[in-house]
Amino acid sequence: MIRSFLSILFLIVCTSAYSQTTIQGKLIDTETKQPIIGGNIYISKLEKGTITNLDGDFQLHNIPDGELKIVISFIGYTTKTISFNAPSNDPLIIELQPTAIEMEAVIVSTPFHKLQSENVVKVERESLEDLKKTGAVTLAEGITQIAGVESITTGAGIGKPVIRGLSANRVLVYAQGVRLENQQFGDEHGLGVSSSGVESVEVIKGPASLLYGSDALGGVLYLNPEKYAPKDSTTVDASLNYFTNSIGTEANLGIKTSGENWKYLVRGNYAAHSDYETGDGIRVTNSRFEEKDLKAGISFQDTKYKGDFRYNYNNTHAGIPEEIGEQSTSKSTISPYQKLDNHIASLSNKLFLQNSSLDLKVGYLFNNRKEFEEESTDPALEMHLETLNYDLKYNAPVWGNFETIFGVQGLFQTNKNFGEELLIPDASIRDFGVLGTTHYHLEKLDIQGGFRFDTRNINTKENGIAGDVGYFQPINRDFSSYNGSLGIKFNLFNNVVTRINAASGFRAPNLAELSSNGIHEGTNRYEVGNVDLENEQNIQLDLSLEYRNEHFELFGNAFYNKINQYIFIAPTDDLIEGNRVFIYTQDDAKLYGGEAGFHLHPHPIDWLHIESSLELVIGEKDNGESLPLIPATSFTNTLRVELDKLKGFSNNYSFVTVKTTGAQNKISDFETNTNGYSLVNAGIGGTIFIDKLPLEIRISGNNLFNKNYIAHLSRLKADGIANMGRNISFDIQTTF
Template identity: 30%
Template sequence: MRTILICFSLLCCLNFTYAKKTHSISGTVKSRYKEAIPGVSIYITKLQKGTATDKYGKFNLDNIPNGEHLLEISFIGYKTLIKKITINHTDLDVSILMDEEIEKLDEVVVSGDAERSTKLKSAITVEVVNSEFIDKNRGGSLMQSLNKIGGISSIEIGSGQSKPVIRGLGFNRVLVAEKGLKHEGQQWGADHGLEIDQFDVQNIEVLKGPSSLGFGSDAMGGVIHIKRNYFPAKNSLHGEASTSYMTNNHSLSGSVQFEKRTNHFLVGARATGIKYGDYRVPTDHVNVYDFVVPLHKNHLRNTAGQEYNFHFHTGYLGENFHSVFYISNYNAKSGFFANAHGLEPRKVDNEAYDASNSDIDKPLQEVNHLKVTNETTLKLGEHELQLLLGYQKNIRKEKGDYVNHGYMPPQYPKELDIPSDLERKFDKDFYAIKLSDKFKAKHHQLEFGLDANLQKNNIGGWGFIIPNFTQYNIGAFALDSYTLNKNLKLKAGLRYDYGHIDIEEYTDWFTSPTEGNNRGNLTRVESLKKGYHNVSGSVGLVYTKDAWTLKTNVGNSFRMPIAKELAANGVNYHYFRYERGNRDLSPERSFQWDVTAEWENNIWLIEFSPFANYFPNYIYLNPTSEFDNLYGAGNQIFNYTQSKVFRYGGELHLHKTLFDHLDLTSISEYVKSRQLSGEKKDYGLPFSPPFSTNLSAKYNFNSFNCFKKSYFSVDFRYTAKQTDIVPPEKVTDSYQLINLGMGTNLRFGRYKAQVNLQVKNLFDTKYYNHTNFYRLIDLPEQGRNFLASVKFTF
């Protein structure tokens, strides 16, 4: 640790002067009508230098070294340009013409060449979306806003909570990263959502497939990487104010942000607030395990919630050195559906809950997630050194009235030093560090890195599911992109991981009968210390020529068992089941083959992305014929076990532009799983998404006065019947949905207002999402929902 601190201090204190002759770039930016455009951002990503045009459309950038550079020229309402320029021992003057923007290819786009460049960095399938895509497809959570991407779905836990699923894999097989570091909460729980403020998202890269090389354990199914893709121009001030409203649960949200940059210093902040009520479903009753539960005015009792987030960042941005600190705090409180939580859904006071649709009553969850990170980059010639440091504090409390089961006392003991309404508490401290070096060596683009993390988890409350544990992971990796010729690149990587988990013994706070007619506090979990190691690797090819892009990749990935899989021993109050861990589980490994074939011209885009992968020891929760009447209140016992699993599937993306204004898009996805061994041999995997296709037609209107980028869209989504189930799962019927969208940008000089309207589930269709948590109790998805959002920027 002392060595790490010394290295970081040297990075932060080092002043590096690059002794190469430099020159200036100046020029003028005009519209196609030869009108000067003030306020245009001119940015050189490689140098992290930028400026803005003055009121005459003129700009100047000093201290630019000799060689080739890419200028990114962007302004609201105009197409972003990527212009290649060459400095050859002299100053350069350029003239730039910008076209007004008419959007193409939906909003799964960053900016032309920049988005394409991001996709070509990896041999696996990559999708890139920006904040505009999220604004136009906003849902109750970040993952609900990303569901339109092929191969991406979510496990829904209510109106404000969801978990990512990539090609049928979720939980600890999909890693969420923010600015290069793993986001670590309590993602092992089926009812634990992401602690992410979607208003603060600039850019997201979705990596479909094994990504352990760059991110380590938990990335075997893919990565949702939330990134910052630009810094503001020098001597600029930027701000935005956003608000949105949803009719289904009367969700009202607001977010304000500002960012100020001088020549080298940066400071910014954001505050977000969200409040919503019980959400509505298109049915007047649900069946909770053969018990009929009537719903008052079709609302789900106690699914209201609130969320308050704060973000702050500041740092230094130099030509060859930058260091930025980010601080955020996410705080949320939301209710659990009152009739589907606890051990006895019949004992619910419906009238009390039905008195208000906005109150947050018990059972409920309270989550606070503090995150402090630092990103420091130093450029030394051809080398780019980066150090990422992070600390996260996640506190999650589940509250509900005391319910005894097994040998727990019928009345809550007054002398017990635990609040009587605290079912469970999870308190996690997470420390992370990542150090990498990127550089070029002839035809090689190389990256070497080290990363490590440590997490300490403490539990509380009168309920029990997992014990206290401490875990650390260390990894080293090497990545290479070798240019074989101008059209073909070889991508390869190698990684070594070591992980260790230390699980503490857990003893009941209440007594139970023991041998000899005595009573005592039974040990539910014995202490356990285990270490795991693995070598992962991948090799792939990327071929580009004219309209074609072809990618293929073969690789393996690794995931060490988590504490819940090793040592769970308690009732899951959300699933009405008793879960038992398996301390003999081996590390999970996956071998995968990915292919991407893309052809694109000005009218067509055709992209096909098949995959196949094999798990020799997939970890899953297997239902047994046993019932626990002593500690599980008679609930069925589920044991963690392992089996061989083979999976295959893919996505097909078709897009055509007609008459320069009409975009037609089709995105289809398919996943098939099969267990090859174990008690569930020849079955699939639970929560596997069925085949689905989304057909979209979007008309882009010409700009008129202050109205820019106006559009109207119709989406038709077909989802097939899911019969490939694992008992006790039930078959999910097929369904069809129609969604509408429309919006425009209003521009007044340098000020802009982005307005978006949506109608989701236009015909109030009653349907079941096979990846939804509540599907197990026959609870349908949300009914018709009108959404309106406005974002002001300046």
């Protein structure tokens, strides 16, 4: 089937005729008719763009013939999308309407690459620039600024995303356009990805199995890599951060250069932190961590083809806190600790056909995870996870008001053990999926739907002697699932956008749930898998309402997520080697809740922003018992001021945020209650020029009143270990 599909697509490529053209035009203010300087002109299908010059003019060369959609944006103006048929000898005259509403961006994680206002599925998007302003120490901490997203943490250096109460293998993470595989089944296994070289974060809340297959049952965290330098330019940027609480430093250096067809980039990042200090002035022993990150890229594009190769190497040494012990500010590694080497190599290929295109993404990932115990130079646990994944999509020609995509996806994966201990056995996994999705567009109505079939094979090797403690029996299981989605977007009232979506998703059991038989380091429990586990299968209903005018934005999202055969771990009364035994089992469950908020930016004082958001998740089994690791209800209020010019500084901002988190008493059998708390954060920043060299300076303060608190999603709460106290971060960045 795959060979036939590829043969047909190859025939299409070989028989298609190509030509090239140049698009030129002018960007002006619709009210004053004056040129807009530095406006962004971007063709999402080609992933190609430029900016307007001092006269508002622009040119884009080597553009294939056919219908294209151009996205035009600039700060202080409404983002606009126009259709254009190439070739054409007539220059484009594009007018933008001034507005106080913030500039929109093209959403990459959805199949048709539209603006958020044009998407049927609601996607949250935040730039890394905005997340850095909050003073977050890691990427996992930064994404918690997005409503509906939290993080399970083990100290300050280890964190993994939680979307509407679902985490681990229920949330897919995409980096460099390929799915990230890094043993995410483990509670104390973090992302293994640095924020360095990431331009923005997109979050799909709810089942995304139609687009991404197994493990996207709870949602997707999509990390967009940084763009290359503009055509015929070279840029160098550098930054330095200092964090007072962990006496931590982070240094970053990037170089980018681009010609007409070829583009290159390389970026390095180094971070080192000591044990963090709680609000009571106690340092949490062995919460220190060190991270080295290297990213590189090379891209080529002409009228027929665009290729983009990216490589990322991440090396992390992270201590595993167990108790409050020696008080130290040392950054030297002590046991127990993790050593993680993560390699990601990805190649994105796009062939431009007549009014259609063919996309092929291929990724190779190598994850080497080691855990070291007391007084040992050899790893107690060492797992090598190799993954080859592919994603092939054909963007069919537009037929009437229909945009349609067909695709196949899959992966080949192996896990091998080299340490003294086994957490999961040697195993291999094979995935294959086929999908089709279409978008129907009218002036005031958009409908999007699709269908998908997936199959997964899991094969594990026998290890040990049957009947002995730690025996792993061989497993050969096949899992399959059909899934679909249907959504509609329309204007219920004037300025009110309504989105209604229903989607199904699934998740095959992971290796730990099927085959565990041993002590899970860092959890102090003996875990036993269940070879008879079946697919988790869910259906989620979403309702989203958004009201927007020039001065005010209001949103409300509600969801109901019904999960059949929800897999969870439960304690027993048995003990093995002095550790309590936990077994994996299944039961039907449901999660429901939502997010709501508003954003006020009154005219003419557009520099003032008042923002509030509320997030609520309730998770229960069918018998009424609570699910584990459900975030507590939180309420966030922010006062933000943005001024263009102020006493020699430009792009100035300042903010104060108060986040109130409620108590969490709805807990599973082996969790502990947590009390509510409020944290106050603030920051200020701007850009100053020294001999035409821009210096961007930021100062951020988190937990300013040094509150001593324990977050419900902290894995250290069972030991009564508090989260980080007051932390002031200083950041200086320059580009030349």
